[in-house]
Amino acid sequence: MNRNPLRLALLAGLGLAIAACTPTTTDVAVAPPPATARPETPATTPTTPVAETASSLVPGSQDDLRQQAGSDTVLFAYDSxxxxxxxxxxxxxxxxxxxxxxxxxxxxxxxxxERGTREYNLALGERRANSAKNFLAGQGIAVDRLSIISYGKERPAVEGSDEGAFAQNRRAVTIVMGG
Amino acid sequence: MARPAVFQRPAGVPLASACCYGLFMRLIPLLLAAVAAPAFAQPAAPAAAPAAGPLRVDINAGLTQPMPIAVPAFAPGNAGTTEAGTTTALGQRVAQVIANDLKSSGLFRPLDPAAFTTTVGVDSVLAPDFPAWRTIAAQALVTGTVTANPDGGITLACYAYDVFAGSEIARQGFVTTAAGWRRAAHKCADLVYSRLTGETGYFDSRIVYVSETGPRTKRIKRLAIMDQDGAQHRFLTSGQNLVLTPRFAPGQQTITYMSFENNRPRVWLYTLGSGRQEAVGEFQGMSFAPRFSPDGQNLIFSMAVGGNTDIWRYNIATRQSVRLTTGPGIDTSPSYSPDGSKIVFESDRGGSQQVYVMDADGGNQRRISFGEGRSASPVWSPRGDYIAFTRMGGGRFGIGVMRPDGSGERLLTNGYQDEGASWSPNGRVIMFARSDRSGRTGLWSVDISGLNERRLATPLDASDPAWSPLLP
Known part of the structure; x- marks a missing residue:
C-alpha cells in the first residue's frame, strides 16, 4: 500500500479542507450531469457503497487520489x-x-x-489552475489529460471571513474526471 | 355582469406588454394643450417664472436640504376601470410611485399625505389651491389625472407647480397600456426631476443583477431584473448554472453576462422577451467581464489563456474578435467611454491592480489611477465625466470616482466589500453591491456627492447590479 505515516498525518491535518472542498464538487451536480460528470463524493455520503471501508477505494477515483497523494488540494499565498x-x-x-x-x-x-474583486479573481483563479497544470505537464503528464477551470471567489472551500478561511480558499484542486 | 370593453387588451399589442415588466410597452408622450388657460390663473403672461426666479433644486445643496414636495393622489379623469384597477386606485398608486422616486433621489422630501389640507380633483388639476399647499410648506406640487381609455389603456396627465409662485413648471401626458401605469408614473417623476434639477431623469429604468441564496460554499446565483425602484421583480435564469456580471446592451433588449454552463465559463447573451440564451464565440480560454460598446455592435471582455488575461473586442454580427491588450498581466473589467472612442480597464501589469485607459483600438495605453491601495473594476459614466471604480485597501473595499484623466479622485463609500459599481442613466447615482463578513450581500446606491447612501430591497441577497439606460 502506498501510504506512510507522514501522508496520513498530512491527510488528518487537511481533513477540514478536504471536507470543505466537497461542496465544490457536489455543486456541479446541480447541472444536468454530462457524460463526464464527476463521481459522487463518498466523503460526504457514507451510504455510498464505495465508501463503506477505507480499503474499498475505487482505483482512479477522487478518493483514491486523496488517499494516495494525501490531498487533492494545493494552497497559495495571498494574490499569488x-x-x-x-x-x-x-x-x-x-x-x-x-x-x-x-x-x-x-x-x-x-x-x-474573497479579498479580491470578482473579475480579477476569475483571472487569478485561472492563473492558479494554470500553475498546477503546468507543473503536472512538467512532470510528464500529457496535456490532453489536463483541463483547467477558474471559479474565482465564487466557490470557497470553507465559510468564514478570517485569515484561516482565506488560506484554505486560495487553492487549486485536482478533480478526477473519469477515464 | 358583462365586462365593459375597456377590460380587453388592445388588439395588436403583444402579450408581453400586458405582463410584468412592460418590455414592449409603448409610452406615447402627449402634449397637453393649455386649453384650460382661463381656469389657470397665470400671474403674468407668457412666462411662468416668478419674480424670485424659477424654482430650482441645487443638486448638491439639495441633498442636505431636500425640497418639500406634495404629491397628492392623481385625480380620476373618468370613472373607468382598467386591468390594473380603477382610475381612482391608479391615481393613488401613481402618486406613491412618483413620491417614492423623488424621495429616493435624496433631493426631494415628499410631504406626508396625512398633513394635506386639500386634495386635487379633476376640476382643480389646472388650478390647484396654492394657498392650501403653502400652509403645509410644500414648495412644489405634482399632480394630474388618470383616465381610462376606450382601448383599455390609460392616459396619465402630469403637472408640476411652483407652489409659492403659483405657477406651472411642467406638464406632459402619457398614453399607455393599463399595465404600463408604473412606467408612466416614472416618466412623470423624471419630468419633475429634470425640470427642477436641470439634469436628465433616471426613474424610468431597470436593474439587472445577480440574485444569491444558499451557503457561501455552494451559492446559487440567478439573473434577475426589476424596475429601478425594485418593483416588477422577476428571475431570468433558474439557478442551475452559476452566472455573474450581467450588463445591458444600449437597446436594453439584450443582456451580456458570464455563465458556467456545462462547466465552461464564458460570455453569454440573454435576449429579454424571448428568454433566448446564447454563448458568445468559440474561444480557447475563459471569457468573462463582458460589456457592450455604446453602439451595441461590439462586446468587450477579458479572455484568460494559459495564465494570461487580455482584453478582446468581439463584433456580434461578424463574430470577428480582435485582441486589444497583449501584456503578460491580468487586464480585465473593460468599459467604453460613452462616445466609444476609449476603453477604461484595470491591469496588474505594474504590480497591483490599477486603472488604465486606452484608445478603442488598443492603442495609447496609460495608467490613470495613482491613489493608495488598489483600484479596480472601472466603469465609465454615461455622461462621460467620471469613472467609478472599486478601491481596495486595509482589508476593505469602497466605491470611488475619478475624472477620466485620473484627477479628482474621491471615495464615496466604505464597506467590508463594496464593489460592482453601475451608473444611473444620468450619471448622477451609482449602484453597487455591499457584502459583509457573514457573506450577506445587497444592492445599495449612492449619489456621486457621496451622500444619500441607501439600500434597494431585493427578495434574496443580491450582487453585480447593472443599471439600464433610460427606457425608450
Missing part, C-alpha cells in the same frame, strides 16, 4: 499563483498517481479568497 515547496510536493504525488492511472483525466480548479 506560485507553487511553494509543499504544493509542488502534493502535485508531484498527483503526477505519480496520474502515471499509475493512465486513463484518468483531471480538471485543475483554481479558486481565490
Amino acid at each position: 499563483y506560485e507553487l511553494d515547496a509543499e504544493a509542488r510536493g502534493v502535485l508531484a504525488r498527483h503526477a505519480e498517481w496520474l502515471r499509475a492511472n493512465p486513463n484518468v483525466r483531471v480538471t485543475l480548479e483554481g479558486h481565490c479568497d
Whole structure:
C-alpha cells in the first residue's frame, strides 16, 4: 500500500479542507450531469457503497487520489499563483498517481479568497489552475489529460471571513474526471 | 355582469406588454394643450417664472436640504376601470410611485399625505389651491389625472407647480397600456426631476443583477431584473448554472453576462422577451467581464489563456474578435467611454491592480489611477465625466470616482466589500453591491456627492447590479 505515516498525518491535518472542498464538487451536480460528470463524493455520503471501508477505494477515483497523494488540494499565498515547496510536493504525488492511472483525466480548479474583486479573481483563479497544470505537464503528464477551470471567489472551500478561511480558499484542486 | 370593453387588451399589442415588466410597452408622450388657460390663473403672461426666479433644486445643496414636495393622489379623469384597477386606485398608486422616486433621489422630501389640507380633483388639476399647499410648506406640487381609455389603456396627465409662485413648471401626458401605469408614473417623476434639477431623469429604468441564496460554499446565483425602484421583480435564469456580471446592451433588449454552463465559463447573451440564451464565440480560454460598446455592435471582455488575461473586442454580427491588450498581466473589467472612442480597464501589469485607459483600438495605453491601495473594476459614466471604480485597501473595499484623466479622485463609500459599481442613466447615482463578513450581500446606491447612501430591497441577497439606460 502506498501510504506512510507522514501522508496520513498530512491527510488528518487537511481533513477540514478536504471536507470543505466537497461542496465544490457536489455543486456541479446541480447541472444536468454530462457524460463526464464527476463521481459522487463518498466523503460526504457514507451510504455510498464505495465508501463503506477505507480499503474499498475505487482505483482512479477522487478518493483514491486523496488517499494516495494525501490531498487533492494545493494552497497559495495571498494574490499569488506560485507553487511553494509543499504544493509542488502534493502535485508531484498527483503526477505519480496520474502515471499509475493512465486513463484518468483531471480538471485543475483554481479558486481565490474573497479579498479580491470578482473579475480579477476569475483571472487569478485561472492563473492558479494554470500553475498546477503546468507543473503536472512538467512532470510528464500529457496535456490532453489536463483541463483547467477558474471559479474565482465564487466557490470557497470553507465559510468564514478570517485569515484561516482565506488560506484554505486560495487553492487549486485536482478533480478526477473519469477515464 | 358583462365586462365593459375597456377590460380587453388592445388588439395588436403583444402579450408581453400586458405582463410584468412592460418590455414592449409603448409610452406615447402627449402634449397637453393649455386649453384650460382661463381656469389657470397665470400671474403674468407668457412666462411662468416668478419674480424670485424659477424654482430650482441645487443638486448638491439639495441633498442636505431636500425640497418639500406634495404629491397628492392623481385625480380620476373618468370613472373607468382598467386591468390594473380603477382610475381612482391608479391615481393613488401613481402618486406613491412618483413620491417614492423623488424621495429616493435624496433631493426631494415628499410631504406626508396625512398633513394635506386639500386634495386635487379633476376640476382643480389646472388650478390647484396654492394657498392650501403653502400652509403645509410644500414648495412644489405634482399632480394630474388618470383616465381610462376606450382601448383599455390609460392616459396619465402630469403637472408640476411652483407652489409659492403659483405657477406651472411642467406638464406632459402619457398614453399607455393599463399595465404600463408604473412606467408612466416614472416618466412623470423624471419630468419633475429634470425640470427642477436641470439634469436628465433616471426613474424610468431597470436593474439587472445577480440574485444569491444558499451557503457561501455552494451559492446559487440567478439573473434577475426589476424596475429601478425594485418593483416588477422577476428571475431570468433558474439557478442551475452559476452566472455573474450581467450588463445591458444600449437597446436594453439584450443582456451580456458570464455563465458556467456545462462547466465552461464564458460570455453569454440573454435576449429579454424571448428568454433566448446564447454563448458568445468559440474561444480557447475563459471569457468573462463582458460589456457592450455604446453602439451595441461590439462586446468587450477579458479572455484568460494559459495564465494570461487580455482584453478582446468581439463584433456580434461578424463574430470577428480582435485582441486589444497583449501584456503578460491580468487586464480585465473593460468599459467604453460613452462616445466609444476609449476603453477604461484595470491591469496588474505594474504590480497591483490599477486603472488604465486606452484608445478603442488598443492603442495609447496609460495608467490613470495613482491613489493608495488598489483600484479596480472601472466603469465609465454615461455622461462621460467620471469613472467609478472599486478601491481596495486595509482589508476593505469602497466605491470611488475619478475624472477620466485620473484627477479628482474621491471615495464615496466604505464597506467590508463594496464593489460592482453601475451608473444611473444620468450619471448622477451609482449602484453597487455591499457584502459583509457573514457573506450577506445587497444592492445599495449612492449619489456621486457621496451622500444619500441607501439600500434597494431585493427578495434574496443580491450582487453585480447593472443599471439600464433610460427606457425608450
